[in-house]
Amino acid sequence: MRVASVAHDTDDSVIVSFDTELEFAHGQHLTLRREFDGTEVRRSYSICSAAPSGELRVAIKHVAGGVFSTWATMELKPGDKVDVMPPAGHFSHELDPAAARSYTMLAAGSGITPVFSIMATILSSEPHAQVSLVYLNRTSQSTMLLDELQDLRDRYLGRLSIAFAFTREETGGELLSARPDRARLDRLIAAGFLPADADHAFLCGPIKLITEAEQALVAAGMSGSAVHREIFTTNQPGRVSLAPQEVTETSVAVATGRATLHGRATRFDLYEGDSVLDAVQRVRPDAPFSCRSGVCSTCQAVLRDGKVEMTVNYGLSAAEVARGYVLTCQAHPTTPTVDVDYDA
Numbered sequence: 266m267r268v269a270s271v272a273h274d275t276d277d278s279v280i281v282s283f284d285t286e287l288e289f290a291h292g293q294h295l296t297l298r299r300e301f302d303g304t305e306v307r308r309s310y311s312i313c314s315a316a317p318s319g320e321l322r323v324a325i326k327h328v329a330g331g332v333f334s335t336w337a338t339m340e341l342k343p344g345d346k347v348d349v350m351p352p353a354g355h356f357s358h359e360l361d362p363a364a365a366r367s368y369t370m371l372a373a374g375s376g377i378t379p380v381f382s383i384m385a386t387i388l389s390s391e392p393h394a395q396v397s398l399v400y401l402n403r404t405s406q407s408t409m410l411l412d413e414l415q416d417l418r419d420r421y422l423g424r425l426s427i428a429f430a431f432t433r434e435e436t437g438g439e440l441l442s443a444r445p446d447r448a449r450l451d452r453l454i455a456a457g458f459l460p461a462d463a464d465h466a467f468l469c470g471p472i473k474l475i476t477e478a479e480q481a482l483v484a485a486g487m488s489g490s491a492v493h494r495e496i497f498t499t500n501q502p503g504r505v506s507l508a509p510q511e512v513t514e515t516s517v518a519v520a521t522g523r524a525t526l527h528g529r530a531t532r533f534d535l536y537e538g539d540s541v542l543d544a545v546q547r548v549r550p551d552a553p554f555s556c557r558s559g560v561c562s563t564c565q566a567v568l569r570d571g572k573v574e575m576t577v578n579y580g581l582s583a584a585e586v587a588r589g590y591v592l593t594c595q596a597h598p599t600t601p602t603v604d605v606d607y608d609a
């Protein structure tokens with residue numbers, strides 16, 4: 266895709282717009298690919314525009330020492346071409362223009378990007394919806410999309426409430442002036458900043474905050490299936506190997522499998538230490554993946570037959586796991602055969 270513009274947002278983040286009218290759902294992300302010193306790097310970035318707006322853009326925050334974000338925030342410029350995979354992800358829900366639903370949103374740092382898209386889409390597509398956002402940052406200066414959030418609040422006056430919480434700046438209210446732990450989250454719910462009686466909650470930020478917020482909302486009466494969450498990062502190493510391990514004469518075959526991808530089924534062998542993705546990738550280099558760390562869910566597939574164990578799972582909800590979805594980059598077979606369907 267051709268980059269249409271790169272606008273500076275905070276001191277360490279940029280908003281990148283693409284010259285395209287690609288369709289996407291609110292809350293989805295793009296995986297951007299680029300070679301650094303001959304090594305391909307893939308990183309996911311959530312779309313931060315309203316789904317009906319026709320605009321496709323992402324906001325990228327610089328991570329100290331980060332391979333992709335350093336390049337994107339310092340070198341990327343209008344006119345550059347970037348390799349982008351189709352929009353993916355399920356941090357989303359069915360819109361209903363006739364419904365009068367209420368929504369609770371919690372975002373921390375760059376976690377605002379999908380939440381912004383979700384809020385802007387809901388407010389324009391569901392005219393009776395009410396949205397409450399708590400947005401946590403270190404300071405107002407480090408707050409991404411600040412002006413755009415204020416514009417959104419002005420445009421949907423009375424339907425969108427935003428509480429900015431800062432960990433290193435006074436907000437004028439004690440409740441919003443520290444990193445929320447579980448006790449503080451309970452108080453934010455009781456005070457109405459994070460309504461637990463909302464129809465849906467969308468939470469995006471570091472895993473500890475999001476897990477505690479989900480637990481607090483459920484403890485306050487919200488149904489677990491109404492809580493949607495997205496995690497951007499775990500403790501994954503910066504450069505995860507993108508290639509499967511090499512098969513040698515000493516490799517021990519442990520299972521066989523079948524993968525359906527783009528309408529075509531292919532058989533594969535799994536060796537000791539392989540994830541399902543590793544094994545599929547050897548015979549189908551077009552297998553989708555990005556983080557290889559169980560976070561982004563780009564590699565998800567439905568397990569049609571056999572059983573697997575996932576090392577970690579930050580990307581799939583309990584409902585998706587119950588429907589048979591697995592993260593193939595984390596899935597290791599516990600049966601002699603497995604059958605995965607990437608097209609499901």
Ligand SMILES: Cc1cc2nc3c(=O)[nH]c(=O)nc-3n(C[C@H](O)[C@H](O)[C@H](O)COP(=O)(O)OP(=O)(O)OC[C@H]3O[C@@H](n4cnc5c(N)ncnc54)[C@H](O)[C@@H]3O)c2cc1C
Pocket residue numbers: 294308309310311312323324325326327328329330331332333334335354375378379495496497498499500501502503504556560561
């Ligand atoms: C579904 C999804 C959506 C995402 N959306 C966005 C988005 O909209 N905007 C955005 O800026 N980022 C987003 N991210 C994070 C993004 O994909 C990259 O992880 C991030 O830009 C760092 O990549 P890097 O190559 O610069 O750093 P790397 O070279 O991968 O990492 C360098 C070091 O920083 C650590 N690290 C990686 N990411 C973070 C982080 N976010 N915070 C703190 N430490 C980190 C790593 O563990 C590593 O030690 C998203 C991630 C996912 C999975």
Ligand code: FES
Pocket residue numbers: 553554555556557558559560561562563564565580592593594595
């Ligand atoms: S590639 Fe990101 S979860 Fe598997």
